[in-house]
Amino acid sequence: xxxxxxxxxxxxxxxxxxxxxxxxxxxxxxxxxxxxxxxxxxxxxxxxxxxxxxxxxxxxxxxxxxxxxxxxxxxxxxxxxxxxxxxxxxxxxxxxxxxxxxxxxxxxxxxxxxxxxxxxxxxxxxxxxxxxxxxxxxxxxxxxxxxxxxxxxxxxxxxxxxxxxxxxxxxxxxxxxxxxxxxxxxxxxxxxxxxxxxxxxxxxxxxxxxxxxxxxxxxxxxxxxxxxxxxxxxxxxxxxxxxxxxxxxxxxxxxxxxxxxxxxx
Amino acid sequence: xxxxxxxxxxxxxxxxxxxxxxxxxxxxxxxxxxxxxxxxxxxxxxxxxxxxxxxxxxxxxxxxxxxxxxxxxxxxxxxxxxxxxxxxxxxxxxxxxxxxxxxxxxxxxxxxxxxxxxxxxxxxxxxxxxxxxxxxxxxxxxxxxxxxxxxxxxxxxxxxxxxxxxxxxxxxxxxxxxxxxxxxxxxxxxxxxxxxxxxxxxxxxxxxxxxxxxxxxxxxxxxxxxxxxxxxxxxxxxxxxxxxxxxxxxxxxxxxxxx
Numbered sequence: 001x002x003x004x005x006x007x008x009x010x011x012x013x014x015x016x017x018x019x020x021x022x023x024x025x026x027x028x029x030x031x032x033x034x035x036x037x038x039x040x041x042x043x044x045x046x047x048x049x050x051x052x053x054x055x056x057x058x059x060x061x062x063x064x065x066x067x068x069x070x071x072x073x074x075x076x077x078x079x080x081x082x083x084x085x086x087x088x089x090x091x092x093x094x095x096x097x098x099x100x101x102x103x104x105x106x107x108x109x110x111x112x113x114x115x116x117x118x119x120x121x122x123x124x125x126x127x128x129x130x131x132x133x134x135x136x137x138x139x140x141x142x143x144x145x146x147x148x149x150x151x152x153x154x155x156x157x158x159x160x161x162x163x164x165x166x167x168x169x170x171x172x173x174x175x176x177x178x179x180x181x182x183x184x185x186x187x188x189x190x191x192x193x194x195x196x197x198x199x200x201x202x203x204x205x206x207x208x209x210x211x212x213x214x215x216x217x218x219x220x221x222x223x224x225x226x227x228x229x230x231x232x233x234x235x236x237x238x239x240x241x242x243x244x245x246x247x248x249x250x251x252x253x254x255x256x257x258x259x260x261x262x263x264x265x
Numbered sequence: 266x267x268x269x270x271x272x273x274x275x276x277x278x279x280x281x282x283x284x285x286x287x288x289x290x291x292x293x294x295x296x297x298x299x300x301x302x303x304x305x306x307x308x309x310x311x312x313x314x315x316x317x318x319x320x321x322x323x324x325x326x327x328x329x330x331x332x333x334x335x336x337x338x339x340x341x342x343x344x345x346x347x348x349x350x351x352x353x354x355x356x357x358x359x360x361x362x363x364x365x366x367x368x369x370x371x372x373x374x375x376x377x378x379x380x381x382x383x384x385x386x387x388x389x390x391x392x393x394x395x396x397x398x399x400x401x402x403x404x405x406x407x408x409x410x411x412x413x414x415x416x417x418x419x420x421x422x423x424x425x426x427x428x429x430x431x432x433x434x435x436x437x438x439x440x441x442x443x444x445x446x447x448x449x450x451x452x453x454x455x456x457x458x459x460x461x462x463x464x465x466x467x468x469x470x471x472x473x474x475x476x477x478x479x480x481x482x483x484x485x486x487x488x489x490x491x492x493x494x495x496x497x498x499x500x501x502x503x504x505x506x507x508x509x510x511x512x513x514x515x516x517x518x519x520x521x522x523x524x
Contacts, residue, residue, distance in 0.1 A: 030429065033436040041439035052449035053307035053320065173288055180299040190306040196390055 011103060012110065018081050019111035021088075035119050039070045040126045046189060047131050061216075063131045065188035067123040068215045069208055071151040072182055074109070074116025075158025076175040081108045082162030082249075083172075091166075095253055105246050108162070109155035116151045135219060142218035142227045149234040150211035156238035157207045160245030166252055187212045207241070210234040271359040275367025276374075279336075284375050293375050294382045296331050300324030301383030302390055304448060310391045318396055318478035321387050323448035325380030326409055326471055329373055330441050333417035336372040338431035340365065341424050345521070352521055355512060362418065362508040366501070369417045373410035380406060401477035401486045408490050409474055412466035415497035415504070416441070422507035425521070426514070447471050466496035 043066050050062035085091045094104065127133045135143075161174045183189055185199055186208040192200055203209045211234045214227035283289045304320025344351035355361050388394045396402075420437070424430045430437075442448065444458060445467040451459065462468045473489035515521045 030432045033433045038436040038439070041436060041443070045439050045443055048443065048449050048453050049304070049307070049320070051453055053304065053312075053316070058307070173292055176292065176295060180295050183299055184302045184306070189303045194306060194309075 015107040015110035063127045069188045071116045072154045074112040075154030078109045078112045078158035079162035137221040138219045142224045146215035149231045153207035153238040156241035160241040163245040163249040272367045275364045276371040279368045279371030297325045297328030297379030297383040298386045305387035324383045326447045328379040329376035332376040337417045337421040362505045369414040373414045397480045405473040405477040409470035412470040412497045415500040418504040469493035
C-alpha cells in the first residue's frame with residue numbers, strides 16, 4: 001500500500017511546493033486582488049460594455065464567456081512556474097535530478113487547476129449576484145464539466161507556452177497574448193460565427209472555444225451527454241498541448257546537455 | 266530650469282529605454298488592440314459612428330491607463346529592486362515627483378501608438394471605418410494622455426510607502442476604466458458613482474475624445490479640455506504633496522521603501 005501511496009503523496013506534495021514557490025510573495029490581500037477582485041471587476045467591465053454595445057440581451061452572453069475564461073488565469077500561473085524556475089536558477093538543478101520529467105511537468109498544473117476553479121466559482125457568484133444570469137434551466141453537471149474542461153485546457157496550453165518560452169521569448173508576453181487572444185477569438189465576448197472568416201479556424205484550435213460553447217449550451221439546459229462532443233474536443237486539444245509542451249521540454253533538455261548550457265535565448 | 270531638465274531628461278530616458286524596445290511596444294499595443302477588436306466586433310460594421318468611435322478610441326485610453334499604472338509600479342521596482350538607484354534619485358536636487366512625471370508622460374507617448382493600432386485592427390476586422398481625424402480629436406487625445414499621466418502620478422507616491430500596491434495594479438485597472446467611462450458612457454453606472462466619475466480627469470478627457478470624434482468644433486470640446494486639465498493640475502499638486510510626505514517620512518525613519 002505504501003509503495004503505491006508514497007509516489008502519489010510525493011506528487012501532490014511537490015505540486016503544492018511548486019505552487020507555494022511561485023507565490024513566494026504570497027499575502028492574502030495580494031491573492032484576493034489577483035484571484036477575486038480583478039476577476040469580478042473584469043465581469044463588471046465586460047457586462048457594461050455588453051450593455052453599451054448590444055443592450056441587456058447581450059449581457060448574459062459576455063458574462064458567461066468571461067466567467068469561464070477566467071479559468072485561463074490558472075494556465076498563466078502554470079506557465080510562469082517554468083519561467084520562474086529558470087529565473088530563480090533552479091532549472092539546471094532540476095535537470096540534473098533523477099526526478100520524472102513527466103511527473104514534474106504535470107505537477108506544475110495541479111494546484112493551479114484547482115485554484116482556477118475557485119476563481120471561476122467566484123466569478124459565477126458575481127455573475128448571479130450582479131448580473132442575475134438566469135441559471136434556472138442550467139444543467140449543473142454539464143456546466144461544471146465545461147468549466148473543468150476549460151481549466152484543464154488552460155493548464156495544457158499554459159505548460160506548453162511555459163516550455164516554449166524557455167527557448168524563445170518572454171513568458172509574460174506569450175501568456176498575455178494568449179489570454180487576450182482568447183477574449184477576442186474563443187467565443188468569450190463575440191460569437192465565433194461573427195468573426196471574420198479568416199479568423200474562425202484559429203478559434204477551433206485555441207483552448208476554451210469548445211468549453212465555452214459547451215457552457216453556454218449547459219446554461220440553456222443541455223445535458224452532459226449533449227455537450228460531450230464539445231468537451232471531448234476541448235480535452236483532446238488539452239492533451240495535444242500537454243504532449244507538445246512535454247516533448248518540447250524534453251528536447252530542450254537534450255539540446256542543453258549537448259551544448260552544456262541551458263541558455264538558448 | 267532644473268525642473269525642466271529633470272522632467273525632460275526623465276521623459277527622454279524612459280523613451281530611450283522602452284519606447285523603441287519591440288517586446289515592450291508589443292505589450293503596450295496588446296490591450297488597445299484587443300479592446301478595439303472586441304468593441305468593433307460587438308458593434309459590427311453597421312454601428313453608429315459615435316458608438317464605434319467611443320469603443321475604438323476608448324480601447325486606446327484603456328491601454329494607456331494600464332501602461333501608465335504599470336509604469337508607476339515598475340519604476341519603483343526598477344529603481345529600487347533592480348538598479349538600486351532609487352535612493353540616488355530621491356537625493357537628487359529636484360523633486361522626485363518631477364522625475365516620475367517625466368517617466369509617466371513618456372509612457373503615455375508610447376501608449377498613444379496603441380490608439381492608432383486599435384483603429385488599424387478595427388479597420389482590418391470591419392473592412393471600413395469612418396473616423397473624422399480632426400485637430401480637435403488630436404488635441405483631445407493629447408489631453409487624455411496628460412490626464413492619465415497625472416492620475417498615474419497620484420498612484421505612484423503611495424506605492425513607495427506601500428509597495429504591496431504594485432501587486433494590485435491589475436485590480437486597479439478596472440475601476441478607472443469603468444468610472445471614467447473610457448469605453449462606455451457613465452450613464453450606465455449607478456447614480457451614486459457619478460461624483461466619482463466627475464472627479465476623474467480621464468472622464469472629461471474621454472468625453473472630449475468622444476465629442477471630437479463626432480466631428481464637434483473646438484468650441485464645443487474646449488470646456489471638457491479645461492475640466493480635464495484643471496483636474497490634472499489638481500492631481501499634480503496632490504502628487505507633489507504626497508511625494509513630499511512620503512519622502513519626509515522616509516528621512517524620519519531612515520528607510521525609503523517599506524516592505
